[in-house]
Amino acid sequence: MNKLLHLTMFTILFLFTACSSKNELVTVIVDGKQGIVKKDGNIIVKPEYDEIQNIEDINNKNIRTKSMHPINFHWIHNYNGELYSIVKKDGKYGIISSENEILVKPQYDSISKEFNGYFKVEKNKSYGLLNTNFELVQKVIYQDVITNSKLVFLKSNNKWSCLNEDNKLKQKESFDEVYPFINGFARFVQNSKWGFIDENCEIVAKAKYDYAYDYSNGFSKIVIEEKTSYIDEKGKQILNPSFSFGQNF
Numbered sequence: 001m002n003k004l005l006h007l008t009m010f011t012i013l014f015l016f017t018a019c020s021s022k023n024e025l026v027t028v029i030v031d032g033k034q035g036i037v038k039k040d041g042n043i044i045v046k047p048e049y050d051e052i053q054n055i056e057d058i059n060n061k062n063i064r065t066k067s068m069h070p071i072n073f074h075w076i077h078n079y080n081g082e083l084y085s086i087v088k089k090d091g092k093y094g095i096i097s098s099e100n101e102i103l104v105k106p107q108y109d110s111i112s113k114e115f116n117g118y119f120k121v122e123k124n125k126s127y128g129l130l131n132t133n134f135e136l137v138q139k140v141i142y143q144d145v146i147t148n149s150k151l152v153f154l155k156s157n158n159k160w161s162c163l164n165e166d167n168k169l170k171q172k173e174s175f176d177e178v179y180p181f182i183n184g185f186a187r188f189v190q191n192s193k194w195g196f197i198d199e200n201c202e203i204v205a206k207a208k209y210d211y212a213y214d215y216s217n218g219f220s221k222i223v224i225e226e227k228t229s230y231i232d233e234k235g236k237q238i239l240n241p242s243f244s245f246g247q248n249f
Contacts, residue, residue: 025098027052036085036098045100051088055098056113058082058132084134086111095119095134103134115147129154129163137167150181150199160188162201170201182214185233196220196235205235216248 024039028047035047045052083098087106094106112120119130121140128140129152138154146153152163159173177189185196190207198204211223219230227241
């Protein structure tokens, strides 16, 4: 009778709270806890987690499928690479595989989705980075981390550094502020002056301008002592700063 009851509960959850996929994995909920079940009835992950986020493909080759029912909790995907999901248990976040292997023990206050080859993790209001092998490659010691950019930036001692492909800091604690990449270049502020870096974190234009606008059509408009001029993509100033106003190219 008890087995029949559990089977009935899973059948109801399967039909009304799950999402469909060609991978035949669905998320289910029992007594407020979430798990993962295969379409053949095998329980892959017992309902023991407070939250199971979208199952993702570490190689970013997932293809979204349509939900079978409007009442559902997750979009389950098709995959070509290793599958993982960020999960929450006892108030802490970790990462599991689709076969319920613990890839990262639930120990963090938050874990972001993978971007630029890294997961941003938080613990006690400090931040670090995991790589796509789920290894901690930057300790949880930073004031902030930016991964959703052409480069990864880390903040310590109120200054920003870049992270290179070897997980080494570049331009260590050089920038007061960093801005998104636009047309291949990112603005930065250093001692209240503006400059530019390229996508390798090399300084293209030193921080010597009172203000700099994002590159447009190969040129940036810069301001020095309330006068406008322009620099090219090599940081070379093409005109003396003599204009009171100038449009972007």
